[in-house]
Amino acid sequence: MAEKKKLKIAVLMGGESAERDVSLATGAGVIAGFRQAGHEAIGIDTALGAGQLSGPETTETPLIKEKPPDSKELSAYSGETTIRTVSSPDLRLVDLVFVALHGGMGENGTIQALLDLLKIPYTGSGVLASAIAMDKLAAKKVVSASGIPTPDCIVRDSKDLTDEDMLIEAVKESVGFPVVVKPNDQGSS
Structure with missing residues (x-):
């Protein structure tokens, strides 16, 4: 029987939407599952910028706060940073991107369109399905x-x-x- 290939998987999580905390918790669970299955999984918080593939790994599961982040907290993150993070050359070094973003660009087709343009394989719905489902x-x-x-x-x-x-x-x-x-x-x- 052929040995299963160990995949290098980037898990996009966090982001700049009001559902940031939910996404971070989702991403942590997904990373744990991939690692348990024998794959290399790296969490990338799209709101924090590029360069996270070589950064420190965390196994800590973030807690979902009782209330979503307020507009002041969210204003610290920008959609431009998210786009720069996803289009960084680092992301082209992975075998697969798992989109664990909730709300905003992670669900409305924006991230999916960018990944399609960059020819980076990803999980989940494509651009049109994401855009329709978000509306x-x-x-x-x-x-x-x-x-x-x-x-x-x-x-x-x-x-x-x-x-x-x-x-x-x-x-x-x-x-x-x-x-x-x-x-x-x-x-x-």
């Missing part, structure tokens, strides 16, 4: 057009959320309670 209204339209039933919904722009009574009335009239409230174009952790 909950677009995903609902695609699923509904395929004949799959979906719950009723209403969509409101954040600027229309100032009148609480009007919003409650709109929900009562169109879908009723109870409801699930989610941002249209962010993750759902």
Whole structure:
């Protein structure tokens, strides 16, 4: 029987979205699983910049905080850094990229498009599927057009959320309670 090839796998995690902590915890679990399976797995926090492939390894699992990072904390991270990290020459040294990013560029097709352009193999959905899935209204339209039933919904722009009574009335009239409230174009952790 042929010996299984030991893969060098980069796990993209963290990032600059409000779901950063969830992504770091996901990434730590994925890394542990790959290492247990005999592969070389390296965690790369896309918000911290390039050069992490040769940096110190950590086996510590980050804790998910009770509340998501606030806008002040997130402002310390930039999408530009994420793009520079993913497009760095270091990432071309791996056999595979496992995308463990939650929300933002990790789920909306941006990272997938960049990896496609760089011809770096990765796990998960491609650009179009990621972009559609991240936009909950677009995903609902695609699923509904395929004949799959979906719950009723209403969509409101954040600027229309100032009148609480009007919003409650709109929900009562169109879908009723109870409801699930989610941002249209962010993750759902």
